[in-house]
Amino acid sequence: MSQERTSRLDGGALRTVGRDLIPRVLATLVRRGEDFYAAEDALQEALLEALRTWPEHPPQDQRAWLAAVATRRLVDARRSETARQRREETIHAQPAPPPTAAEVGDDTLFLLFCCCNPDLAPASQVALTLRAVGGLTTREIADAFYVPEATMAQRISRAKRTLRGRRLDRPGDLAVVLRVLYLVYTTGHAGRVDLAAEAIRLARQLTLATEEPEARGLLALMLLNHARLPARRDAEGRIVTLDRQDRGLWDTREIAEGVRVLQSALALERPGRYQIEAAIAALHDDAASAEETDWPQILAWYDDLVALTDDPVRQDPAAVLGRAVAVGHALGAAAGLRESDRLREVLGERHRWHAVRGHLHELSGDLPAAGEAYANAARLATDVAERDHLVRQAARARAAAPAERPPPT
Numbered sequence: 001m002s003q004e005r006t007s008r009l010d011g012g013a014l015r016t017v018g019r020d021l022i023p024r025v026l027a028t029l030v031r032r033g034e035d036f037y038a039a040e041d042a043l044q045e046a047l048l049e050a051l052r053t054w055p056e057h058p059p060q061d062q063r064a065w066l067a068a069v070a071t072r073r074l075v076d077a078r079r080s081e082t083a084r085q086r087r088e089e090t091i092h093a094q095p096a097p098p099p100t101a102a103e104v105g106d107d108t109l110f111l112l113f114c115c116c117n118p119d120l121a122p123a124s125q126v127a128l129t130l131r132a133v134g135g136l137t138t139r140e141i142a143d144a145f146y147v148p149e150a151t152m153a154q155r156i157s158r159a160k161r162t163l164r165g166r167r168l169d170r171p172g173d174l175a176v177v178l179r180v181l182y183l184v185y186t187t188g189h190a191g192r193v194d195l196a197a198e199a200i201r202l203a204r205q206l207t208l209a210t211e212e213p214e215a216r217g218l219l220a221l222m223l224l225n226h227a228r229l230p231a232r233r234d235a236e237g238r239i240v241t242l243d244r245q246d247r248g249l250w251d252t253r254e255i256a257e258g259v260r261v262l263q264s265a266l267a268l269e270r271p272g273r274y275q276i277e278a279a280i281a282a283l284h285d286d287a288a289s290a291e292e293t294d295w296p297q298i299l300a301w302y303d304d305l306v307a308l309t310d311d312p313v314r315q316d317p318a319a320v321l322g323r324a325v326a327v328g329h330a331l332g333a334a335a336g337l338r339e340s341d342r343l344r345e346v347l348g349e350r351h352r353w354h355a356v357r358g359h360l361h362e363l364s365g366d367l368p369a370a371g372e373a374y375a376n377a378a379r380l381a382t383d384v385a386e387r388d389h390l391v392r393q394a395a396r397a398r399a400a401a402p403a404e405r406p407p408p409t
Contacts, residue, residue: 217275223258
């Protein structure tokens with residue numbers, strides 16, 4: 001670290017350093033056999049001490065300093081709670097070498113497995129991941145999920161208590177980790193923390209620790225979708241559908257990176273859900289206009305996607321609805337409507353089924369039927385922004401429909 005960097009550390013720089021160090025130090029403590037609950041609390045105390053002392057006296061090795069202080073807190077806690085034996089505190093005299101990228105990724109993967117323990121509810125898995133791996137404060141996580149800080153604090157505490165006393169040294173399920181990261185991404189963009197950007201950051205670190213192509217597929221999917229973010233809302237904050245977005249606002253650098261990551265994943269010839277969804281997103285991003293979208297190729301990818309499950313209508317309704325749209329564009333609106341008819345019995349009470357019907361009716365030129373379908377979708381939608389969007393879609397279709405001629409007299 002340069003002399004200028006060590007001379008003084010302001011609050012903003014300290015916060016950035018802390019978010020980078022939290023998962024690495026916590027992983028060190030848990031790998032050593034410390035209880036996750038106790039280690040996380042001890043690390044938080046060490047961070048509070050850093051806030052007090054680092055601005056004027058920053059350490060040469062921040063990671064070793066945090067690990068040493070957290071270790072002292074753990075030793076003190078054991079002494080005060082058990083009083084069984086005296087434990088000698090070990091503080092490394094020599095600074096640890098800087099971690100390699102692979103080591104940082106390995107720490108991230110290890111902690112993600114801990115936070116995604118199958119005994120935790122999905123909401124708790126997400127909250128604990130953001131806290132322990134993402135380094136976010138309880139207040140930031142609560143703000144992102146629109147819940148009181150006290151509610152989120154209780155959720156995180158319950159999650160940590162569930163893990164209390166367990167040795168977290170068994171391999172975890174990478175599929176669960178990927179699902180949790182995608183859930184973080186799809187939660188949205190709210191409050192002071194962009195959860196989509198945070199999920200991308202964590203996915204980047206995850207790819208450092210595993211060659212699993214689905215990890216790269218997930219990162220690619222996030223990047224290719226996130227690239228469209230600037231065009232997804234208009235000046236009034238209203239949803240803009242993909243076919244009507246200003247593609248000049250899309251982030252071309254993020255698209256290029258997503259394509260590179262996807263190609264590296266597909267080269268391993270072990271395609272999975274995230275890789276296939278990323279390939280579909282890449283085809284959308286590659287089109288200069290909605291009219292130039294390669295729908296036959298998108299349909300082929302959707303065929304591969306629905307083939308991943310035995311009962312895709314029930315197990316993956318989003319995929320079969322997306323396929324119905326692709327059928328409508330590739331083979332004609334009538335074919336897409338017939339495909340959606342096949343899904344009516346299972347999905348007919350979902351707002352997205354009606355929204356797909358509205359899109360396909362509009363594609364066929366039947367605007368009255370499109371307006372009715374969009375209105376039904378709006379009636380069933382629970383998200384306020386999506387409901388408002390569907391109401392506008394219904395009004396637009398009805399307004400554009402030709403007026404009925406009066407019957408002849």
